[in-house]
Every structure is written in structure tokens, then in C-alpha cells.
Amino acid sequence: MNSKVDAVIVGAGAVAMVYAARLAEAGKKVLVLESGPARTAEDLYSSQMWARRLKWATPHVDEFGGPDRIHFNMNAGRGFGGAAIHHYGVWPRFDEDDFRLQTKFGRGLDWPISYQDVRPYYERVQQFVGVSGDAAREPWRPPGDDYPLPPVPKFKHAELLERGFSNKGIPVAPMPIAVLTKDYNGRPACIWDGWCDAGCPIGAIANPLMTYYPRAVKAGARFQADSHVTRVLTDKSGSRATGVEYVDAQGQRNRQEANVVLLAAFTVENTRILLNSKDKGLANRSDTLGRYLMVHPAVTVFGLYDEDTQCHFGATGGHLYTARPDKTANPDDVFGARHWEIGLVLKPNDLLGVAMTRPDLHGQALHQFMRIGSKRMAAMAAICEDQPLYDNRILPGEQKDQFGMPQAKVIYQVSPDGRALAEQARQEGLEVIKASGALQAWSGPVAAQHIMGGTIMGKSAEDSVCDGYGITHEIGNLVIGGQSTFPSGSHANTTFTIHALAERTSDLLVDDWGEISS
Amino acid sequence: MNSDRRDFLKHAGMGVAVATILGPDLLLTPAEAKTRSVPLKVLSESELATLESAADILLPGASAAGVGYFIDEQLSRDPNDSLLIARYLQVPPPYDGFYKGCVQALNGFARTRHAKIFAQLPVNLRQDLIASLFPEQPADWAGPPSQLAYLCLRSDAVDLVYGTMEGFADLEIPYLAHIEPPSKW
Numbered sequence: 283m284n285s286k287v288d289a290v291i292v293g294a295g296a297v298a299m300v301y302a303a304r305l306a307e308a309g310k311k312v313l314v315l316e317s318g319p320a321r322t323a324e325d326l327y328s329s330q331m332w333a334r335r336l337k338w339a340t341p342h343v344d345e346f347g348g349p350d351r352i353h354f355n356m357n358a359g360r361g362f363g364g365a366a367i368h369h370y371g372v373w374p375r376f377d378e379d380d381f382r383l384q385t386k387f388g389r390g391l392d393w394p395i396s397y398q399d400v401r402p403y404y405e406r407v408q409q410f411v412g413v414s415g416d417a418a419r420e421p422w423r424p425p426g427d428d429y430p431l432p433p434v435p436k437f438k439h440a441e442l443l444e445r446g447f448s449n450k451g452i453p454v455a456p457m458p459i460a461v462l463t464k465d466y467n468g469r470p471a472c473i474w475d476g477w478c479d480a481g482c483p484i485g486a487i488a489n490p491l492m493t494y495y496p497r498a499v500k501a502g503a504r505f506q507a508d509s510h511v512t513r514v515l516t517d518k519s520g521s522r523a524t525g526v527e528y529v530d531a532q533g534q535r536n537r538q539e540a541n542v543v544l545l546a547a548f549t550v551e552n553t554r555i556l557l558n559s560k561d562k563g564l565a566n567r568s569d570t571l572g573r574y575l576m577v578h579p580a581v582t583v584f585g586l587y588d589e590d591t592q593c594h595f596g597a598t599g600g601h602l603y604t605a606r607p608d609k610t611a612n613p614d615d616v617f618g619a620r621h622w623e624i625g626l627v628l629k630p631n632d633l634l635g636v637a638m639t640r641p642d643l644h645g646q647a648l649h650q651f652m653r654i655g656s657k658r659m660a661a662m663a664a665i666c667e668d669q670p671l672y673d674n675r676i677l678p679g680e681q682k683d684q685f686g687m688p689q690a691k692v693i694y695q696v697s698p699d700g701r702a703l704a705e706q707a708r709q710e711g712l713e714v715i716k717a718s719g720a721l722q723a724w725s726g727p728v729a730a731q732h733i734m735g736g737t738i739m740g741k742s743a744e745d746s747v748c749d750g751y752g753i754t755h756e757i758g759n760l761v762i763g764g765q766s767t768f769p770s771g772s773h774a775n776t777t778f779t780i781h782a783l784a785e786r787t788s789d790l791l792v793d794d795w796g797e798i799s800s
Numbered sequence: 801m802n803s804d805r806r807d808f809l810k811h812a813g814m815g816v817a818v819a820t821i822l823g824p825d826l827l828l829t830p831a832e833a834k835t836r837s838v839p840l841k842v843l844s845e846s847e848l849a850t851l852e853s854a855a856d857i858l859l860p861g862a863s864a865a866g867v868g869y870f871i872d873e874q875l876s877r878d879p880n881d882s883l884l885i886a887r888y889l890q891v892p893p894p895y896d897g898f899y900k901g902c903v904q905a906l907n908g909f910a911r912t913r914h915a916k917i918f919a920q921l922p923v924n925l926r927q928d929l930i931a932s933l934f935p936e937q938p939a940d941w942a943g944p945p946s947q948l949a950y951l952c953l954r955s956d957a958v959d960l961v962y963g964t965m966e967g968f969a970d971l972e973i974p975y976l977a978h979i980e981p982p983s984k985w
Contacts, residue, residue, distance in 0.1 A: 351890065645858070
């Protein structure tokens with residue numbers, strides 16, 4: 283038995299780093315248990331191939347329970363830094379309407395909190411982490427302070443696409459992005475080499491290893507790698523968490539006692555751990571645990587030009603942005619919002635690389651395409667809102683992992699509105715590409731980004747797992763963080779919002795520690 | 801660009817690479833491994849021949865770049881350390897079963913249609929077979945989904961030919977590494 287700590291945090295991604303920093307700075311004894319390895323900046327080779335080590339490979343998610351995939355291995359992260367170590371830093375805010383879907387539209391689910399509850403934490407996080415953009419050029423942006431940093435520079439591929447949007451009468455603005463355009467808070471500015479998703483070793487992007495992790499370590503938080511948490515432990519009454527069980531690098535099963543348990547292990551793992559903690563799941567009186575699984579259906583469109591586009595330069599997630607937050611403004615009564623990430627960086631290989639944009643090509647035709655496409659393409663991605671569906675869920679799988687823990691079985695189908703939005707975006711995108719002067723325009727399949735839901739927040743245990751702070755309704759010292767708590771998905775990328783929510787929860791924990799921990 | 805920062809990071813990367821190279825085994829690039837015909841760790845010689853043959857149809861030059869030896873080396877590792885794109889494509893680890901299944905399926909497919917194993921067919925017939933694997937699975941294919949086999953092997957070939965610093969140079973685009981990846985493993 284290890285010595286008891288004030289807080290044990292499960293997972294070492296972005297949310298865990300915020301919790302660890304804030305609680306340790308408040309004088310709490312904090313232990314972070316991460317299933318994957320410890321990582322440092324020196325591990326982050328600029329290579330799509332080597333970057334694959336930043337993601338999961340172990341068999342613990344069966345995605346074939348339903349018709350569509352959530353692409354867990356591509357979206358999640360493993361090791362210190364979690365998914366945010368390979369994220370693109372696209373940081374739009376959630377819209378005000380995202381928090382009141384049911385109240386305003388009679389659709390989906392409401393959040394138990396509003397945009398105004400989260401707004402101060404968006405401001406705090408963007409001030410600390412550094413976000414670049416130009417708020418004055420974003421008519422779609424909800425109320426908020428201007429960005430602390432000027433916009434990212436535009437490379438030729440983004441300029442070409444901007445011309446296409448302009449010709450279609452669609453306004454664009456600089457990308458709201460957590461990539462530093464100037465040296466900021468001790469971190470250096472980006473050098474626009476397009477290796478964001480390989481993990482940025484200089485910390486120009488909001489890599490948690492360079493933002494909250496140093497604060498956490500400085501304040502005394504302890505991080506333990508290769509420690510796979512299998513269960514949350516409770517007292518005999520089942521109403522208080524007493525700690526967690528984990529398997530260490532030697533394969534030994536251990537117990538870690540804590541006054542407060544914080545689950546920050548990404549969407550699928552948060553649910554899987556709770557499902558494994560009690561028959562039919564912990565904090566699951568309403569059978570909501572695992573339900574309302576969502577993604578952002580995304581579609582990427584491409585153009586080929588008769589000039590050099592510099593498509594290997596820039597910020598991987600794009601340079602320009604345009605959003606349509608009005609959920610009722612789509613043709614054919616399709617419901618939901620979407621946005622474009624414009625001017626994605628294209629490297630030759632990998633799932634999002636030049637070669638995979640034309641999977642039909644092989645042989646000499648592929649060689650010819652690579653020589654042209656690597657220098658003369660442009661790309662942009664539409665990120666669309668999915669709707670929370672009760673039957674999209676995570677269940678215990680039939681197979682067990684190496685720790686004896688049931689794998690997660692995922693039953694997921696893109697919501698009809700989400701799929702329709704993506705298809706509408708595809709058509710719009712192809713028109714924009716053509717209007718930009720491209721020689722050729724084509725698109726990829728609908729893919730899943732930003733897995734959400736499963737441990738959703740709500741007003742009571744009758745219809746949700748946790749409250750607006752992520753505290754489970756049934757166990758007052760068990761906190762869940764991250765996008766697994768989202769009851770609806772917005773169109774906006776999630777990483778900014780999970781940071782803001784983690785700061786908000788941390789404020790509560792620090793202020794009310796005595797009540798929550800005892 | 802801040803050249804001091806770039807130089808520092810390149811230096812840091814070399815430090816990591818050298819520490820790896822000074823291990824107990826001589827490390828080689830995949831192309832060097834092929835040239836020296838180093839002993840295989842997971843695949844058989846015939847399995848290697850089939851995979852190289854298929855990869856070379858998907859992207860000529862992949863075999864010379866050592867794609868078969870690359871796959872063999874990666875299959876010998878813990879899946880969490882693997883550099884194979886299979887980990888993104890819902891292939892359950894360990895990945896040797898998938899690759900061996902691809903070999904069996906390719907050879908079965910070739911035998912059904914042409915009464916020979918895949919690697920023994922003339923180039924034009926191998927090209928025809930590979931072209932039929934994507935986007936629809938042929939009715940007489942038996943094994944892992946043909947589309948998955950096609951995409952994985954094709955991506956492995958692209959990784960080796962164009963995903964390295966040498967590959968970028970061949971495409972005449974700058975690599976711009978923060979930390980250069982090891983070329984030998």
C-alpha cells in the first residue's frame with residue numbers, strides 16, 4: 283500500500299495537468315497515475331512515423347459494435363501529455379447555444395452550466411497558455427477577451443483557399459489557435475515547420491508538457507508512469523471513493539488511497555474504469571454511464587494547383603477559420619453548427635498526409651502524384667456537430683486486456699444531422715476549392731475527431747453521471763474531467779474547453795476542499 | 801526562423817539518436833538491412849518476399865527501401881513502440897497475425913486466379929491483382945479485408961520511400977525537423 287495522498291489523478295493529459303498544477307499549488311499532496319510512459323521534449327521526433335508512439339496500440343477498445351468508428355487510436359494519446367501532446371491547437375470556444383440545446387431548440391441535451399459560467403476560465407486559460415487570432419474578424423465568436431497573441435502568418439496554400447472563400451462570399455478570419463506567434467510566458471514562438479502532430483518539443487503549441495506540467499512539478503505533484511488504473515475503490519457504503527487500484531510496470535496490482543479521486547483518462551477510459559469499478563458501473567444509477575458517445579464528424583477537401591503552395595509550411599491545424607454557429611441555418615432542416623479549418627499542413631505520409639488523400643493511386647501514378655501533390659496542394663477540414671444519441675455508448679467488451687480488465691466495446695453511429703452536415707460541408711468545400719482556382723478538387727471520407735460523452739454532466743443522477751464541475755452525483759469525492767463529461771458536442775474543437783472546465787473545477791476543489799474531501 | 805533554437809534542437813535529437821545506436825546490436829536503416837540480408841525476426845523468407853513484392857507494386861522502390869525488413873523489425877517490437885500505421889487502422893495488435901494473414905490472402909488470391917503464388921507472377925499480373933483490392937474487396941479474396949491490406953502495405957511503402965528525411969529530399973521539400981528522427985533502428 284502506498285502512502286495516502288490528497289488527490290490521485292488518473293491520466294496525465296491536458297486536464298490532469300491542470301488539476302495537478304492547481305491542486306499542488308494549493309498545497310495538496312498530488313499523485314498522477316499514467317498508463318503510458320513518461321515523455322519529455324526529447325522524445326518528440328519530427329516524424330509522422332515516430333509520432334505513432336504517442337498513441338495507443340494495446341487492444342482495449344472494440345470499435346465494431348456499431349456501424350461507424352470513433353477512431354480511438356488516432357484521437358487518443360498515451361503517456362505524459364495525453365492526446366494534447368499531438369493535438370493541432372485549434373482552440374475555438376464553444377458557442378452560447380451549445381450549452382442550451384434542449385431549452386432553446388428542443389434538441390439533444392442541456393448542460394447544467396452556461397457559457398457565462400465557463401467564460402472567465404476561457405480568459406484565464408488563453409492568458410496563461412497563449413492563443414493567437416483576431417477576435418474582431420470573427421463575427422461568429424461568443425463574447426470574450428481578444429486573443430493575447432497576433433494571428434498566425436499565412437502561407438500560400440491558405441491564401442489560395444482564402445481566395446476561394448472570398449469568391450463564394452464566405453468570410454474567413456485568422457485561426458484561433460494555441461500556437462505562439464511570439465515568445466510568450468517563457469515559451470518560444472512557432473517556426474512554422476508543420477510538425478504539430480508529432481509533438482512540439484519547443485512548446486510553441488499548447489503541449490501540456492510545456493504549459494501546466496512544469497507548474498505541477500514545481501509545486502510538488504508526483505507523476506508515475508506505466509501505472510494502469512483498473513478501478514476506483516469505494517468504502518463499504520459505496521458513497522465515498524477511497525482511492526484507485528492500478529497495475530504497475532512490474533505487473534503488480536496496487537492500491538492508492540486518496541481523499542479525492544479525479545478521473546482524467548480521456549473519453550473511453552473514464553467510462554471503462556467506472557464500468558469496471560462496480561457491477562453495472564460506478565456512479566451509474568440511471569444507466570447513463572457510457573451513453574451519449576459523440577465525435578465531430580469531419581470531412582477534408584483538397585485542391586491541386588498549378589503553382590507551389592508551400593503546403594508543408596505552417597501550423598498543422600490550419601491558418602484560417604470560418605464558422606457557422608447558427609444551428610438552424612442549414613439547408614433541408616439539418617440541425618447543427620460547423621466550421622472550416624483552412625490551410626492544413628500536408629506532409630507526404632501518414633493517415634492525413636499527401637499519399638492518403640488519393641488512396642486509389644498506386645504504382646508509378648502514385649510516384650507522379652507525390653511529386654506534384656507534395657508541393658502544389660491545399661487542404662481544409664470541416665468539423666461538424668454531432669448530436670447526442672442515447673444508444674451511442676460504451677459497454678464492457680467480451681475480451682479482456684493484459685490487466686484482466688474488460689475491453690471497451692463501442693456502439694456508435696454518426697447522428698443523421700451530423701452526417702448530413704458533413705455532406706453539406708463537403709459540397710461547399712468542393713465549390714470553394716474550385717472557386718480558389720484549383721486544377722482539381724476532391725474530398726476524403728467522413729472521419730471522427732474529438733471523442734466525447736460517456737460520463738455526461740447534468741442536473742441530477744437521474745439523467746447524468748456528474749454535475750457541472752464533473753463531480754459525480756453519487757460519490758461526492760469522485761471527479762471526472764475532460765470531454766467525456768460533455769452532454770453535447772458543439773462543432774468546436776474540445777481542448778480549449780476542457781482546459782477551461784478543469785480550471786473551473788480546480789477553483790471549486792481549492793475553495794471547498796474540506797467539504798469535498800471529507 | 802530562429803537558427804540557434806533549430807541548431808540546439810537538432811543537437812538534442814542527435815543525442816537521442818546516438819544513444820540508441822550505441823546499443824548492443826548494430827543498427828541499420830531498413831535499406832541497409834535488405835542489402836545485408838540480415839536475419840529476419842518474425843517473418844519467413846517467403847513471407848518477406850510476398851510483402852516486398854506487393855509493396856513494390858503499390859509503390860515501386862519500396863522493396864529497395866527495405867519495406868519488408870522495416871515491417872519485420874516493427875513486428876518484433878512491443879505494439880506500443882511500433883511505427884506501423886496499422887495501429888491507426890483498427891488492426892488489433894500484435895500485428896504479425898495481420899501481416900501473415902495478408903501474405904496468405906495474397907498468395908491464395910494469386911493461386912485462385914493464376915495458379916501461382918503472388919511473388920512468382922509476372923509484374924503485369926501482380927499489378928492487376930493489387931489494383932483489384934481497392935476500393936472493393938474481390939469475391940475470391942480470403943483474409944483480412946483487402947482494402948485494409950492495400951492501405952496498410954501502401955502506407956508502409958510510402959513511409960519508407962517518402963516519409964523519411966531522404967524521402968522529403970527526393971520530393972524536394974524541406975524536412976524542417978525540430979528533432980531529427982533516427983534513421984537506423
